[in-house]
């Protein structure tokens with residue numbers, strides 16, 4: 182996913198003054214920065230990354246453009262021998278976090294194209310980082326994962342892969358606390374959720390902090406459906422398990438009276454695997470004038486997702502904990518035969534369900550950290566999980582091949 186690199190995107194976000202918290206709960210880190218950086222308007226503050234990593238080099242982009250402050254600096258990792266480059270954060274075991282990594286190459290090393298490399302969370306390879314297309318389009322890139330800490334630290338690492346030709350780099354990392362009820366149909370002991378799309382319909386503006394206190398980004402999604410509706414902003418969403426911001430219900434797309442509504446969303450072709458899907462709906466009509474109900478059925482790629490959903494002005498969310506998707510996705514909303522009004526949709530989220538790779542046996546990991554601390558100069562990749570992922574284990578450390586590996590020799 183991508184964002185504009187320039188300042189104005191945040192300035193377009195309407196500012197609501199009512200009882201918004203001033204900062205999201207969590208850590209917002211601007212990599213390679215020497216000072217705190219405050220995002221204009223929202224006042225969200227990012228701190229330097231010094232306390233969270235011991236490796237890499239800092240640099241600032243030389244550019245005439247008025248870049249978003251957090252994109253003006255980055256940390257890069259020139260050491261080709263290291264098997265990974267890690268950031269380590271204190272975490273509460275069993276707590277749920279939204280982790281977002283942000284990348285903007287900016288030609289910092291004099292190159293034309295950003296390097297392609299891997300990112301790792303805990304002992305699990307999270308994804309490949311390929312920002313080539315976004316960068317060519319003048320955009321920054323971000324990746325997100327929802328992850329429950331299995332131990333008391335949370336590590337986010339970068340690593341070279343066979344396609345990496347120059348130094349991996351990172352612009353910002355955000356680690357935000359989520360509530361227990363959020364996305365809780367997922368078994369986070371065994372899985373994490375990788376964000377594929379989080380969209381609002383019928384609107385051109387992104388929703389971000391402070392409208393979403395969890396600093397989720399709800400990207401505008403536009404397609405050929407021209408029927409746009411908006412409703413009164415007053416809606417309490419605190420009872421929704423996923424805590425969508427009320428703003429996500431403010432607009433939607435609809436079809437004309439009695440017609441089926443087809444939405445090709447998300448706008449990307451998906452790899453064939455299982456996904457978490459949450460969809461959000463709200464009747465936009467004023468409650469008192471309503472004598473008809475907005476009832477429709479929801480299908481995903483022709484399969485029934487939810488039958489006869491009665492959407493009121495209170496709003497409703499329906500979800501699938503695990504749903505197979507592949508290629509382009511089609512959401513179809515078919516009005517009830519008796520319904521004289523068209524179906525509508527306000528927002529949706531899709532996450533890829535990613536199996537976790539586990540972590541090194543706790544005693545062994547703690548023993549290794551102990552040994553590492555006793556060295557004046559431990560190898561630079563002696564951070565993050567000692568054994569996992571296998572191809573990114575600590576230099577010189579041999580591990581067993583079990584699900585919860587043990588350190589076998591040094």
Ligand SMILES: *[C@@H]1O[C@H](CO)[C@@H](O)[C@H](O)[C@H]1NC(C)=O
Nearest residue numbers: 236237238239257258259260
């Ligand atoms: C990166 O930093 C290290 C340690 O401070 C230094 O020895 C090295 O020369 C730097 N590398 C580059 C490419 O600037």
Ligand SMILES: *[C@@H]1O[C@H](CO)[C@@H](O)[C@H](O)[C@H]1NC(C)=O
Nearest residue numbers: 297309311312313314344345
């Ligand atoms: C990175 O993305 C670009 C643009 O989509 C693509 O052409 C290239 O093959 C990708 N590189 C790797 C190593 O996957």
Ligand SMILES: *[C@@H]1O[C@H](CO)[C@@H](O)[C@H](O)[C@H]1NC(C)=O
Nearest residue numbers: 299309341342343344345572
């Ligand atoms: C990367 O290259 C190494 C050595 O050539 C090879 O063993 C490994 O399988 C490759 N990895 C991937 C993911 O292609």
Ligand SMILES: *[C@@H]1O[C@H](CO)[C@@H](O)[C@H](O)[C@H]1NC(C)=O
Nearest residue numbers: 361362363364365366367422
């Ligand atoms: C998710 O959280 C809600 C609200 O706390 C709770 O009612 C529900 O039982 C939880 N679901 C699961 C699967 O834990």
Ligand SMILES: *[C@@H]1O[C@H](CO)[C@@H](O)[C@H](O)[C@H]1NC(C)=O
Nearest residue numbers: 473474475476490491492493
């Ligand atoms: C829809 O929900 C409202 C409020 O709960 C209820 O009064 C109404 O009868 C429902 N309509 C249908 C068609 O189920």
